[in-house]
Amino acid sequence: MGFALDERLETSSHLITTTDGVQVRLADDARFVWIVLVPEQDGVSELHDLEATDRVALLDLATDLGVWMKTRFAADKINTAAIGNVVAQLHVHVVARHLGDAAWPAPIWGVGTPEERPEESRSGLIAEIADFLKTSRG
Amino acid sequence: MGFALDERLETSSHLITTTDGVQVRLADDARFVWIVLVPEQDGVSELHDLEATDRVALLDLATDLGVWMKTRFAADKINTAAIGNVVAQLHVHVVARHLGDAAWPAPIWGVGTPEERPEESRSGLIAEIADFLKTSRG
Numbered sequence: 001m002g003f004a005l006d007e008r009l010e011t012s013s014h015l016i017t018t019t020d021g022v023q024v025r026l027a028d029d030a031r032f033v034w035i036v037l038v039p040e041q042d043g044v045s046e047l048h049d050l051e052a053t054d055r056v057a058l059l060d061l062a063t064d065l066g067v068w069m070k071t072r073f074a075a076d077k078i079n080t081a082a083i084g085n086v087v088a089q090l091h092v093h094v095v096a097r098h099l100g101d102a103a104w105p106a107p108i109w110g111v112g113t114p115e116e117r118p119e120e121s122r123s124g125l126i127a128e129i130a131d132f133l134k135t136s137r138g
Numbered sequence: 139m140g141f142a143l144d145e146r147l148e149t150s151s152h153l154i155t156t157t158d159g160v161q162v163r164l165a166d167d168a169r170f171v172w173i174v175l176v177p178e179q180d181g182v183s184e185l186h187d188l189e190a191t192d193r194v195a196l197l198d199l200a201t202d203l204g205v206w207m208k209t210r211f212a213a214d215k216i217n218t219a220a221i222g223n224v225v226a227q228l229h230v231h232v233v234a235r236h237l238g239d240a241a242w243p244a245p246i247w248g249v250g251t252p253e254e255r256p257e258e259s260r261s262g263l264i265a266e267i268a269d270f271l272k273t274s275r276g
Contacts, residue, residue, distance in 0.1 A: 066184060070186075081217070107223075
């Protein structure tokens with residue numbers, strides 16, 4: 001069986017790159033720098049559904065992104081979460097948060113209305129994140 | 139420097155046990171089975187502030203609890219998250235979620251008002267979680 005990305009993840013985020021079997025996606029919401037990691041595996045909903053090595057690799061990737069995002073975007077806090085109450089397909093959020101951002105200090109999920117990121121800004125951000133991953137992970 | 143638990147974590151949760159330098163705490167909210175993991179380390183706010191071995195161990199602990207909670211409480215989904223926008227001291231939430239629970243399908247943080255768990259029920263739950271950890275982790 002091939003992996004099929006959940007339609008809601010597909011329509012709410014853009015693929016940045018795929019690394020080690022994990023899709024790195026940028027959520028379509030200009031209010032936040034918000035990355036979503038989706039392992040390309042069928043039938044996986046919980047972190048514990050992954051094999052241990054895949055889980056550690058996924059969370060290492062989330063951590064590496066968090067370190068970089070905190071500096072690059074001068075974030076006050078990184079939020080890392082596997083929730084998935086609406087979309088069951090396993091996905092891990094990594095979000096750069098700032099004092100006074102559109103949801104602060106609440107979690108971002110379900111707060112307000114996503115804002116579209118202009119195409120040029122989105123392309124630049126995607127290129128920058130892809131470049132970070134390429135440089136840092138070879 | 140000794141570790142000092144953040145006062146808000148202390149007053150909003152009960153210590154279940156400490157395992158491998160991590161406090162396992164039960165959040166005081168009868169609406170959910172909600173565990174909070176707090177590494178007993180000073181000055182740690184982000185997952186990436188931990189040494190890699192400590193971070194992997196912490197997330198393994200969260201995963202082990204998630205597996206058990208999903209079965210034991212017949213959860214529909216486990217939510218695992220490091221947020222910390224209000225309390226900066228690193229803490230990882232592991233929450234058993236159910237369709238129709240008090241926040242479903244939203245994340246639980248900041249939703250509604252915590253409900254007190256009767257002392258007997260709380261003691262029983264704490265004993266059961268402690269027993270699971272003792273049995274599974276030696």
